Amino acid sequence: MKMENRRFVSPLAIVLVIALAAILSINAILFYTIFRLNEEISLISREIVELQKSYTNLSLQILSSLYDEYGGATYLHGDATGFFHVEKIDGKFWLIDPEGNLFISKGVNHVDYWGDYSPSLGYSPYNKYVSEKYGSADKWAEEAVSRLKKWGFNTIGAWSSRETYDKGMPYTVILNIALEAGASWLTGNVADYFSREFKEAAEKIAMEECAPRREDKYLIGYFIDNELRWAADWRSSNDLFDDYMLLPPEAEGKKALVNFLREKYGEISSLNRAWGTSFSSFDDLLLEKHAPKTLAAEADRRGFLRIIAEQYFKLTYNIIKKYDPNHLILGCRFAYKPPDEVLYGCIGYTDVISVNCYTNPYSDDLESRIIDLKEIHRLTSLPIMITEFSFKAMDSGLPNSKGAGVPVKTQAERAKYYEEYVKAMMKQPFIIGYHWFQYSDQPLEGRFDGENSNFGLVTIQDEPWETLIQKATIVNLNAELTHLRGEEG
Structure with missing residues (x-):
């Protein structure tokens, strides 16, 4: 009897075949799932893009229907x-635009094609x-302004x-008059506001900046300077009286200080009694570099500060208005609430007070700053x-180790605190x-003074x-509606 040849399949082989089939099936399922996920992600991405487009279109429709060409509320x-x-x-203050419509200045600082130069890089990234x-620069500016309009600025x-x-x-223009005369917002150096150099x-x-713009309807006005030092602060422990005492005897500011004391006291003996000094004449003060810390001298420090402030604001106001009588003087961008004497000194010589806050x-802090503003x-x-406010976030990838303000955690918090701040101010x-600082982020490597923060609206x-x-x-x-409703809103 003839036996048939039979081939036996190993059980291990069967298991391997089944496992391979299972792996292939799982891979197929995974590939299909990934394919479907990619399709879903692409669809969601397209929907997000369309949503952003519709959001932008909606803001543009609102802008065109509710605002005039200047951004004033029709x-x-x-x-x-x-x-x-x-x-x-x-009972409420408003800017009024050239067409007569009420206008809230919703601005952005440093909308600058050149951005921030980084010394360590040797260029601006x-x-x-x-x-x-x-x-x-012109094509960039067209896009930057178009964006700002879409964003409600x-x-x-x-x-x-x-x-x-x-x-x-x-737009607004910063003139930097005191800066040109030797002052510095960075170091706190003070210029002699009585000097020929300051007037010149x-x-x-x-003449160069204001005269050519006198008929420009888009110009809101001029900032005279930025963050001048008006008292002892983080930049110097001196009062301005003490800075002017250090001037040489021939300086106009030193002469103004001595004349202030002469007019107040009349006789040098009266000043000596008040100060506890022994000057033989007021002219001796021209050579003196320091004043005592008596109560009377402290009062004189405050009194002369008002004279300094009035000189600064009156001179700049009159000269700017001589060349351009049509536009606003927007103040000097105080870094903080200055002493009362400075505020009294500016009355009549500025149209608006500007504060970086x-x-x-x-x-x-916000509540405290509003108390100061009141x-x-x-x-x-x-x-x-x-004229300056901002929030910077740690999820930006920037150090945020230098620059004003306390870093927040996320971009969502930046948005939250933007809303909180603006609403509180506009009430x-x-x-x-209100002017946001600034249009673009600062370099990770730091700008000229080391600032390296996520202040930008753009990266x-x-x-x-x-x-x-x-x-x-x-x-x-x-x-505008927030301002109109005020504290009741």
């Missing part, structure tokens, strides 16, 4: 004078990106590229513009605007911080 009116000016209507992206703030000035958005600097700058959002307004009866009847690569932008747009478009 549903609220003042007097049309052809230039920006200030009015108080039903922001400028490197945008020069390659746009090819010219209506003002080009200080230190911005001149190419932005003719793109259909109101004011004349030169006003950063806050710690994790504290009651006191400034109470003493001067003048409207106030917030005040004397606040007429170094010129990409918008979308979470912040979307919140800012909503808040900006509601600013």
Whole structure:
């Protein structure tokens, strides 16, 4: 009997075949799942892009229907004078645009094609990106202004590229008169505001910067300077009286100080009794470098501070108005609430008080700053513009180790605190605007003074911080109503 040849399959082989089939099936399922996920992600991405487009289109529709070409609210009116000016209507201060519509200055500082130069790099990384992206400062400026309008802003703030000035958005100019005469916001150096050099600097700058702009309807006005030192602060322990005591005897500021004391005391013996000194004449004071710390001398420090402030504001106001009588003087961007004597000294010689006002959002800092602003307004009866504020976040990838303010955790917190800050400010009847610092982020490697923070609306690569932008747009478009409603809103 013939036996059939049979082949036996090993059980191990069967197991391996089954395992291989299972692996292939799982891979197929995984590949299909990944394919479907990719499709879903692509669909979601497209929907996000479309949502952002519709969001932008909605903001543009609101802007075109509710605002005029300057960014003034067409549903609220003042007097049309052809230039920006200030009015108080039903107890609230407003800027009024050339068409006569009520205007809140919603600005951004340092909208600058050149960005921030980094000494360690030898160039500005922001400028490197945008020069390659746009090819010219003019094309960059067109896009920057277009973006700002879409985001509900209506003002080009200080230190911005001149190419932005003719793109259909109101703008401001910082003159830096005291800076030209030797003062420094960075070190706290004080200029002699009584000197020939200071007057000549004011004349030169006003002739060059103000005279050509006197008929420009898009110009809101001029900042005289930025963050001058008016008292002892983090930059110096001196009062300005002590700085002027250090001037040489031939300096006009030193002569003004001695004349102030001569007019106050009349006789040198009266000053000696008050100061506990033994000068033989007031002329001796021209050679003196230091004043005592008596109560009388402290009162004289405050009294002469008002004389200094009045000299600074009166001289700059009159010279600027000589060359351009049509536009506003927007103050000198105080870094903090200055001494009362400075505020009294500016009355009559500025149209607006400007204050740079950063806050710690994790504290009651905002409430404290508003108390300061209320006191400034109470003493001067003048409207106030917030000319710097910002929030920087640690999820930006930037160090945030130098620069004003306390870092927050995320971009969501930046957006949250933007809303909180602007709403709180716009509820005040004397606040007429707020300017964010700044358009683009600072370099990771640090700018000229080491600042390296996430202050920007856009990144170094010129990409918008979308979470912040979307919140800012909503808040900006509601600013006029927030101001109108006030504390009741």
